[in-house]
Amino acid sequence: MVERILSEQEKELLLGNEAIVRGALEAGVGFASTYPGTPASEIGDTFASIAKQLGINFEYSTNEKVALEAAAGAALSGVRSLVAFKSFGLNVASDSLFPLAYVGVKAGMVVVVSDDPSCWSSAQSEQDSRYYAKLAHLPMLEPSDAQECKDFTKIAFEISEKFEIPVLIRLSTRVSHETGVVSLGKIVKSEKTGKFVKDIKWKDFPPEIINTHKDLHSKLEEIAKEYGKRLSKLLQAKGNKGIITSGVSYGYVLEALEDLGIELPVLKLGLTFPLPEKIIENFLKSLESVLVVEELEPYLEESVCKLAGRINPDLKILGKNLLPIAGEMTEEAVLQAVSKLAKKKPKFDFSSHRKKYEKIKIARRFPLMCPGCPHRATFYAAKLAEPKAVFAGDIGCYMLGVHPPLETLDFVLAMGASEGLAHGISKVTNQKVIAFIGDSTFFHAGIPALINMVFNKSNSLIIILDNRTTAMTGHQPHPGVGLNGLGEPTKPVSLLDLVKACGVENVKIVDPYNIREMEETIKEFLASGKLSVIIARRECRLMTIRRMKKEGMKIHKFEIEKEKLSKECRQKLLSFGCPAIVEEDGIIFIDEDLCTGCGVCAQICPEAIKVKG
């Protein structure tokens, strides 16, 4: 990967997220920060792989708000900075982002946010972050492919520095995770150290702040004037039917036109906010009808309606009446909408093709926790201890505990939310409540919620699923592990000390692989009626296996002695839900290729499961 990112070739194959990093390197970035979140994770991971070599200051911060503040601090000190996170990360960071628009920056600062339409890797909502730009008064650029990821990042730094304002770049899953051929520029040697020079304009208090607000609007107008054209693409063609589009949908529009064998005028917008209104008006003015093609909400369509009212009131506007408002945009939907606009039928009959496909019954395949995952063992023990408890979920691999057969989570809201909700439920019911929260998630947003539980006399049980890493997004380190994003040793923050320091008395570290001890501790803590914390500590099995293989250690796999397997045991094994325990044609066995030797199943069925001889 490093070779491709630092390539001196003319062109290179880059992932959208990698192209963002390359763009930042070509702009001389000196500081980068992130909290990992799919689909943005590879931005941080790519920085992590090259930062030391280039002397760039890179960090995985404890959460997105801190990451943004750190990047702002660097930019105020004259060092170009970039911060990246997924859609929900922007929600966390927004508290500091809004005033930052007023305060401004000195060196360029770019904020990259990647949305996840269709929620491929998100549980919470299908957020369209474009509205944030308008709300926060910040310019937003929206690349369509890997090449634009690189180019727009460079332009974003330019705008940011010129107008002393942070600039947002908005991606979505299919742009972040598209690989494409990218024409490269030169990597610029960056300023890695700066100086904070005191400046009265950064102390933005009332009543001056009202003037700053006014200035902010003028700044945005200037940006639209100066960069609107440079960031737009206009495909000219004859005719009075046109298309306005942005982001990933642009490629779909081009495919559709090619498939239909037609040419229509297309305006592709790269500056999502402030919109280049003059350019849009010029495009709309001579049209009879326009199709707005955009993923998720009708953000552009609303503006097109407003501008058409001014310049061309008879214009027929098509958009969300033909295209989906929920779920990611699909090429098929765009092709059919363009076909309706142009009144030309596609050659391929999609609807009968779909119907033919939908007739096939295909067994569902849920994503699962891996064989040997310590979280599965913790969930299993919790269900044994108190099957009727309310199980509050949080964000991480353990969200997968929501699927059958474990079905251990009653809801999942946001980072750290398991504790807040558990507290509320325990306050107004007499039910037993268990909150499950990952170690990285606990550092991210769990600490203030825990302190609130102490402060306001909660009696819930919190189980910190401490697998010593940020597993779901690709095993990034967190404050508890003793290594930072550059791979340097740091002082590990002790979860046990932290929980005790918050004032929790019932606290214990338990190994999830010890089902009996976990079950008994849960029972004991719940019965105590006091706020309790169990730190369920066991390294992510993927990391353990990787290390064992590297060190040439043998993994002892397990097998089932079929003749000793009772009906009851068989049921227990299936309810454990380990992918390595397979039932084929009525026979249950352990798939030796999948088994990672955790041995938890041998505790569930000691009479029938033993180490393979």
Added chain:
Amino acid sequence: MHWLWCMCPNLSGSDKGERMKEFNVVIAGIGGQGSITLAYVLAQAAFLKGYDVKTSELHGLAQRYGSVPCHVRFGEKIYSSVIMEGEANLIIGLEPLEAVRACYYGSKENGTIFVIDTKRIFPLSVQVCKEPYPSLKRIQKMLRAFGEKVFAVNASEAVKKLTGSFVASNIYLLGFCSAKKLIPIEKEFILEGMRKVLPEKLFDLNKKVFEEGEKEGLYGKG
């Protein structure tokens, strides 16, 4: 749809030097089977040959034993990274049921070829929710309704015999496709793509697996 301009994939290898409009590959598998790695190898190979290339993939939550379809497109000029329904030229199924799940990317009209690994990996829904997992014979019949031809290859078993693990079955299938001339990229570019994408110390082993796949393509029963 572009099939009017596309060369038949079976012929493309023999028409050296002729540029094709576009070629679309879907790789369907389960998180952890190496769909993304295979997509990267193909993309690098196509890039080295001088094509415009785009791939699309999914990460994160979906990777943990979930369904992971990857798209690889290459040709003169590629606008979008995602393959339209019915438009795949080749669908590589690293797992049979996942090939069925992704079969709508194929069509008779486009002459889609399916190459599937015969090793079935049962989803938990089959054990827990009693959802059906069809027989291999039935799966092949289902796939034929969405394409021209189905090759069922015992890749996982062959790779297990060779290396002691299933891990490189993706590369075995790549060797199979290459020998059968199902991908319009010469072997030298594919090997170079493997060299760029796979870990250096595993290259020789992967090359061996690739060549075994080739042998199966050339002399196997498929």
